Each structure stands twice: as C-alpha cells, then as structure tokens.
Amino acid sequence: MISAGDIEKYAYCPLSWWLSKQDKKVDSLEGVKSHEREGEELEDIRKKEVKKAYYNKLILALAVSASLAAVIGIIILPGVAEKENDYVFIVFSLIWLLNSIFFLYRAERISIVSLKLRYEKAILLSSMGAILIALIVILSSLPSNEEFSKFLEILALLWIVLANIIFYRSINLSEELLIKKLRYVSSDDNIAYIGIKKESPMLESSRYGIRGKPDYIIEKDGEYIPVEKKTGRTPKGPLFSHIVQLIAYCMLVEETFGKVEYGILEYDERKYFINYDERLKNTVIKLRENLVKDLKRGEAHRNHNREGKCMNCSRRDICPERLA
Ligand code: SF4
Structure with a gap:
C-alpha cells in the first residue's frame, strides 16, 4: 500500500519523496496545530x-x-x-x-x-x-x-x-x-468523515494499492466530496502534486463511501474544485507504478529542470541534485 501523501511528494519531485523517507521533518508546527484545531472543530460540529x-x-x-x-x-x-x-x-x-x-x-x-x-x-x-x-x-x-x-x-x-x-x-x-x-460545508451538507483526527480509520484501496486520510469528506445528496486543506502560501493555481493527492483521495472515497464527482483543494485564501476524471486517475496510477519501481531499485532522482521548484522545496538543504 502506498500512501496518497507519498504519491503527492513523488509527484512534486521523486527525489523529494526519496529524501522525505530519510528526513522526517515535514509539516510546520503551525500547520500541524492548525490541522488539529480544525479536527476538533469538525468533531464538535458532528457532535x-x-x-x-x-x-x-x-x-x-x-x-x-x-x-x-x-x-x-x-x-x-x-x-x-x-x-x-x-x-x-x-x-x-x-x-x-x-x-x-x-x-x-x-x-x-x-x-x-x-x-x-x-x-x-x-x-x-x-x-x-x-x-x-x-x-x-x-x-x-x-x-x-x-x-x-x-x-x-x-x-x-x-x-x-x-x-x-x-x-x-x-x-x-x-x-x-x-x-x-459554514466554514466547512453548506448548511444542508453533512460531514461524513474527519481524517484530521488521529484516531480516524485509514482509507485503503486493495484495487489501486493506495491508502490515506483526506482531511474530511462532505456528503451531499448521496455523493461524496473529499476535501484536502493546505496551509501556508496560497498558489496562483492548484499545484499538480496537490491535485494528484486529492485524486488519490477521490479514488479511495469512491471505493469506500460511494459516488465521487469532484474533490476540493482548499488553500488559506482560495478553494479549487477539481473534477475527478479518468485522465487524472490514470496519472495517479502511473505515478504510483513509478514510485514502486524506484522503491524496488532503492533510488530516485530529480525529474525536472525547474529552479523555482527547488527554491520552494522543503528538502533543498539536504538535496544533492538541487538546482537552486
Ligand atoms: S531540491 Fe529540487 S531536485 Fe532536490 S528534491 Fe527538491 S525539487 Fe527535487
């Protein structure tokens, strides 16, 4: 089973994912605390x-x-x-x-x-x-x-x-x-699952070989909408690696809960509605296959030439292939 979080890191840069396996410092303390606060608030709403x-x-x-x-x-x-x-x-x-x-x-x-x-x-x-x-x-x-x-x-x-x-x-x-x-869903919708909570069950798909916990899942008229919240800088558009992670969640939610049409990527200042389609689904499947190959080989390398990506990379300090 490969986690949706690992596929997200791999989609950003295979080497970033590889380094993350050795270097565990990932999310900022502020981000973790904010997630915990939201988890408590969502649980309070449900109660x-x-x-x-x-x-x-x-x-x-x-x-x-x-x-x-x-x-x-x-x-x-x-x-x-x-x-x-x-x-x-x-x-x-x-x-x-x-x-x-x-x-x-x-x-x-x-x-x-x-x-x-x-x-x-x-x-x-x-x-x-x-x-x-x-x-x-x-x-x-x-x-x-x-x-x-x-x-x-x-x-x-x-x-x-x-x-x-x-x-x-x-x-x-x-x-x-x-x-x-209203901070999370419209008044008629329900919160079907809260993944931010530590004790929430992990969603797993034996069909796709992936697992993960979306931040939360909305139930709307019998359809399910996974929501992934990202703290920190709000990009001009949704990042590819974040889209990939969200689509992996859509695949998990579809198999565990039911019909999924789209997912929501939520940054601090903007929300993006990402359609769950075959093209993106195949992208996730392909990335997972490549990740497993690299895992078996025991190595992974940079697959891009974008300096900006390395500039924003959280593992730049320990990366032997960084461009900036
Ligand atoms: S610094 Fe650049 S090459 Fe290194 S892991 Fe990050 S994105 Fe990849």
Whole structure:
C-alpha cells in the first residue's frame, strides 16, 4: 500500500519523496496545530449535529404525545363525544391517508436524496395524522371522565412547555452550528468523515494499492466530496502534486463511501474544485507504478529542470541534485 501523501511528494519531485523517507521533518508546527484545531472543530460540529437530531426527535415525540393526551382529554370530557362526529373524523382520516399515498408515490419517483427524505417525512406525518384521527373515533366510545380529562389536559400542557424549552435550545444550537458549519460545508451538507483526527480509520484501496486520510469528506445528496486543506502560501493555481493527492483521495472515497464527482483543494485564501476524471486517475496510477519501481531499485532522482521548484522545496538543504 502506498500512501496518497507519498504519491503527492513523488509527484512534486521523486527525489523529494526519496529524501522525505530519510528526513522526517515535514509539516510546520503551525500547520500541524492548525490541522488539529480544525479536527476538533469538525468533531464538535458532528457532535452538535447528533445532539440537534436528538432534540428534534424529542420535540416531535413530546408534541405528538401532548396532542394525543389533549385530544383524548377533550373526547372523554362529558358531553363532547357524539356519534355523528365519527363520520367527519373518518373523512379526515381518509384525506390524511390519501396524502400519505401521494407522498409515497412522489418519494418512489424522485431520485434526489434530500427531496426523498422530505417526502418520507411527509409520509410519516400524514400517516400519524390518519392514525390519530382513527384513534379519536375509537376513543370516542370510552365512558366520560371529567377528572381524568383534566389530568390529561394538564399533562399535555406540561409536555408542550417542555417541548418549547427544548425547541428554544434547539434553535440556539442550530444558530451556533450554522456559523461553525459554514466554514466547512453548506448548511444542508453533512460531514461524513474527519481524517484530521488521529484516531480516524485509514482509507485503503486493495484495487489501486493506495491508502490515506483526506482531511474530511462532505456528503451531499448521496455523493461524496473529499476535501484536502493546505496551509501556508496560497498558489496562483492548484499545484499538480496537490491535485494528484486529492485524486488519490477521490479514488479511495469512491471505493469506500460511494459516488465521487469532484474533490476540493482548499488553500488559506482560495478553494479549487477539481473534477475527478479518468485522465487524472490514470496519472495517479502511473505515478504510483513509478514510485514502486524506484522503491524496488532503492533510488530516485530529480525529474525536472525547474529552479523555482527547488527554491520552494522543503528538502533543498539536504538535496544533492538541487538546482537552486
Ligand atoms: S531540491 Fe529540487 S531536485 Fe532536490 S528534491 Fe527538491 S525539487 Fe527535487
């Protein structure tokens, strides 16, 4: 298995990669710290998203329970349950059921994941409405009980108050989350993986013989987008070696997570969206093959005549073939 980081160094200059195997001082301390900070922030975002989802479920459960308790409370209040009302309830129940069938039909036909989820939520709500109304009809046959009715109304009120408190906390959490999240992804996207964290699993591809950990992976409408952040000087365009590393991540993500259309190369001052195409994929495969050959030979050499490259090379001080 060859790491995407090694392929990146090899793409910059084979000798740079070779020297890096002996000289381990690579990333600047500032770069490492910045990566750690981002890793913690991304993890915090993920935890808050889980908390927000939990709050939403709790609010829904409390609201449904409170509505149910309130409705039952009204039904068993003496003088409320009348037989002729049953027909009205049955009609309403049928409307809700038809509503569920409509959304079920739409959810089956739509391929956009986010819309599908919305339709599925609508199905759930419509079915719950139908069940609730059917329940009212059944409960209307219960004997009246004023005391129990009052108890249920008070219980419903307490649950609604609790749901509101949680709702308020959920709004605060959403605002906080949105501000933090927008630094990395848009509000509707999810963070599927955080490679910056030390304990994150290494992604491996037995098919291509590569491994690595992209900084993080965004999940957007069922597609995955690896993101690689580069600290330090922002170049005028994306560097070839960085593109190669990102494409290696695209290959890993495609095999481990699913569909990949492009990856993001993020410098301090600019972001580049790099298309994941066959040409770049073949470049990565070819570079890996050359790297393995050099590894077997036990040597690697400069493959360019660019002084500027040597000027910016972090291994210039120990390089026997440097041009500058
Ligand atoms: S100084 Fe130049 S030749 Fe040497 S490793 Fe760096 S880029 Fe390659």
